[in-house]
Amino acid sequence: MTPGSPPSQNGLVAAYSSLVMEHFEHPRNAGEMPDPDGEATTANPVCGDRMRVMIRVDNGVVADVRWQTRGCPPAIATSSLASEMVRGWPLDRVESLTREVIAEAIGGLPKDKVHCSVLAADALRAAVADYRARHPAV
Numbered sequence: 001m002t003p004g005s006p007p008s009q010n011g012l013v014a015a016y017s018s019l020v021m022e023h024f025e026h027p028r029n030a031g032e033m034p035d036p037d038g039e040a041t042t043a044n045p046v047c048g049d050r051m052r053v054m055i056r057v058d059n060g061v062v063a064d065v066r067w068q069t070r071g072c073p074p075a076i077a078t079s080s081l082a083s084e085m086v087r088g089w090p091l092d093r094v095e096s097l098t099r100e101v102i103a104e105a106i107g108g109l110p111k112d113k114v115h116c117s118v119l120a121a122d123a124l125r126a127a128v129a130d131y132r133a134r135h136p137a138v
C-alpha cells in the first residue's frame with residue numbers, strides 16, 4: 001500500500017442476509033450462565049475469534065444456552081441463531097451439528113465469511129463433550 005492510499009475494502013462490502021443482521025443487532029441468549037452443566041471456549045482457526053458456550057442439560061436434552069462471543073458480525077449472529085436452534089435438541093443431535101447447517105439456517109453467508117459459523121458449531125459440540133466428561137453415565 002502506498003502512503004495515502006485507502007485501506008482494503010475486503011470484507012466490508014459483504015452482503016449479509018436479513019437474518020444475519022437481525023441476530024447481530026438483537027442477539028438472543030447472550031451472557032453468562034451460573035453453574036452450567038457443560039461449557040467450552042473455542043477459537044476460530046482462521047481468524048482467532050473466540051466463543052464461550054454454556055449449556056444446561058435436562059434429561060439428555062439441551063434446556064438452555066448462553067454464549068459470549070468476541071468476533072465479527074456473522075460470528076455474533078450465528079452464535080445467537082445456534083443458541084436458539086439447539087434448545088430442545090438431544091445431545092447426540094448437537095454433536096452432529098455442522099457449520100454448514102448453521103450457515104444455511106441463517107440464510108447463507110458470503111463465501112469469505114462461511115468460516116465464521118464454525119465457532120458456534122465447534123463450541124456447542126465442545127460444551128456437550130464437557131457435559132459428557134462431567135456426567136460419564138449419561
Ligand code: FES
Pocket residue numbers: 044047048049071072073074075115116117119
Ligand atoms: Fe473471525 Fe468471522 S472473522 S469469526
